[in-house]
Amino acid sequence: MSEALCLHSYWRSSAAYRVRIGLNLKGLRYEIIPVHLLRDGGEQRKPAFAEANPQKLVPVLQHGKRMLRQSLAILEYIDEVWPETPLLPATARDRQRVRALAQVVACDVHPLNNLRVIQYFEHEWNVPQPERDAWVRHWIEEGFEAFETMLQNHPATGDFCDGHAPSLADCCLVPQVYNARRFGVDLTPYPTIVRIEQACLALPAFDAARPERQPDAPG
Amino acid sequence: MSEALCLHSYWRSSAAYRVRIGLNLKGLRYEIIPVHLLRDGGEQRKPAFAEANPQKLVPVLQHGKRMLRQSLAILEYIDEVWPETPLLPATARDRQRVRALAQVVACDVHPLNNLRVIQYFEHEWNVPQPERDAWVRHWIEEGFEAFETMLQNHPATGDFCDGHAPSLADCCLVPQVYNARRFGVDLTPYPTIVRIEQACLALPAFDAARPERQPDAPG
Numbered sequence: 413m414s415e416a417l418c419l420h421s422y423w424r425s426s427a428a429y430r431v432r433i434g435l436n437l438k439g440l441r442y443e444i445i446p447v448h449l450l451r452d453g454g455e456q457r458k459p460a461f462a463e464a465n466p467q468k469l470v471p472v473l474q475h476g477k478r479m480l481r482q483s484l485a486i487l488e489y490i491d492e493v494w495p496e497t498p499l500l501p502a503t504a505r506d507r508q509r510v511r512a513l514a515q516v517v518a519c520d521v522h523p524l525n526n527l528r529v530i531q532y533f534e535h536e537w538n539v540p541q542p543e544r545d546a547w548v549r550h551w552i553e554e555g556f557e558a559f560e561t562m563l564q565n566h567p568a569t570g571d572f573c574d575g576h577a578p579s580l581a582d583c584c585l586v587p588q589v590y591n592a593r594r595f596g597v598d599l600t601p602y603p604t605i606v607r608i609e610q611a612c613l614a615l616p617a618f619d620a621a622r623p624e625r626q627p628d629a630p631g
Numbered sequence: 632m633s634e635a636l637c638l639h640s641y642w643r644s645s646a647a648y649r650v651r652i653g654l655n656l657k658g659l660r661y662e663i664i665p666v667h668l669l670r671d672g673g674e675q676r677k678p679a680f681a682e683a684n685p686q687k688l689v690p691v692l693q694h695g696k697r698m699l700r701q702s703l704a705i706l707e708y709i710d711e712v713w714p715e716t717p718l719l720p721a722t723a724r725d726r727q728r729v730r731a732l733a734q735v736v737a738c739d740v741h742p743l744n745n746l747r748v749i750q751y752f753e754h755e756w757n758v759p760q761p762e763r764d765a766w767v768r769h770w771i772e773e774g775f776e777a778f779e780t781m782l783q784n785h786p787a788t789g790d791f792c793d794g795h796a797p798s799l800a801d802c803c804l805v806p807q808v809y810n811a812r813r814f815g816v817d818l819t820p821y822p823t824i825v826r827i828e829q830a831c832l833a834l835p836a837f838d839a840a841r842p843e844r845q846p847d848a849p850g
Contacts, residue, residue: 468777486731515701518734519738565685
């Protein structure tokens with residue numbers, strides 16, 4: 413698997429952030445191809461990007477000639493092709509829990525707060541910014557309340573969401589906490605989430621994936 | 632794995648519908664525990680359901696004493712524990728594609744149109760029904776446009792989303808087409824989606840999972 417890896421990414425996209433973490437945890441080299449989601453109506457909506465992803469969304473991981481879409485499916489692929497430093501635990505039962513945690517964020521929080529959704533409110537319904545921001549916070553708080561409970565109630569929770577190494581769940585959680593801070597969510601009710609986020613960000617793989625470390629981040 | 636399987640389900644929940652299809656494809660016996668999402672403010676929000684799922688969402692698959700949450704994570708679990716009649720193809724590359732198709736629906740269409748989201752618009756923003764319905768159709772059309780392109784552009788597409796047997800992608804697609812019809816989406820632009828939906832519904836596993844066949848469906 414010596415084919416080149418290129419990640420179509422935007423510094424502030426939390427789905428791209430997940431994949432950057434996964435690639436870094438595996439120690440893989442990859443080129444970042446920045447896709448500016450706001451400039452000029454959004455580069456992801458240009459015909460040039462349609463071959464990369466008919467969904468007009470980042471991230472896309474290009475592996476040789478293959479275009480891989482959907483961040484969780486990309487992370488599972490990375491984990492299967494490069495099995496060292498696994499992103500999923502060893503048993504079906506534990507994998508189920510880690511995937512479910514990842515999906516709390518990736519299915520039930522993030523898609524509701526994605527750029528295209530906020531733009532719909534702004535352009536179709538004229539929802540004012542304070543109400544749009546309250547919407548964003550609402551779904552983060554709903555999701556984090558469940559996520560925190562699922563961590564606190566389970567013996568598998570360790571330094572990270574599952575035991576003592578980062579997993580798919582941590583790849584999703586850390587970017588979502590970044591968004592929560594950005595929108596001013598009070599994180600006091602989620603002590604386990606914040607503790608795990610801090611443990612993750614202390615690792616070079618997570619640190620290098622941070623939005624502000626990306627080549628397309630504003631200077 | 633002779634422990635009993637119980638599915639906390641609602642007849643019209645498309646996430647529960649996915650899991651019913653998966654269980655049926657595996658030929659597994661399971662008991663349906665109906666959770667009425669509308670009655671009395673929603674049974675999923677009662678304290679009695681919190682142990683089953685802190686997210687207050689269906690489906691939950693109970694396997695012995697384990698509570699398994701998140702439909703895609705449940706389907707992956709079923710596929711790992713009962714590997715016969717696989718829901719995922721044999722290679723990492725093909726699995727990536729099938730998971731990505733499933734996630735187009737499960738991450739980028741369905742969560743935006745979920746009951747709790749529509750209720751937020753109704754109760755917090757007083758969005759009238761015609762605009763709520765237009766919102767639902769908008770995200771289905773966006774998702775289906777990409778899904779159709781991803782099917783048409785790929786040689787792996789067969790009678791089903793991947794070749795000649797149903798997969799995780801079909802488990803997600805068929806319930807989403809059910810929702811599309813319910814909300815009056817014009818399906819003419821998506822001939823491949825409709826062809827695959829019809830092939831699926833001709834199979835007993837899909838037919839028995841239909842909303843109207845469920846014990847909690849209105850008479």
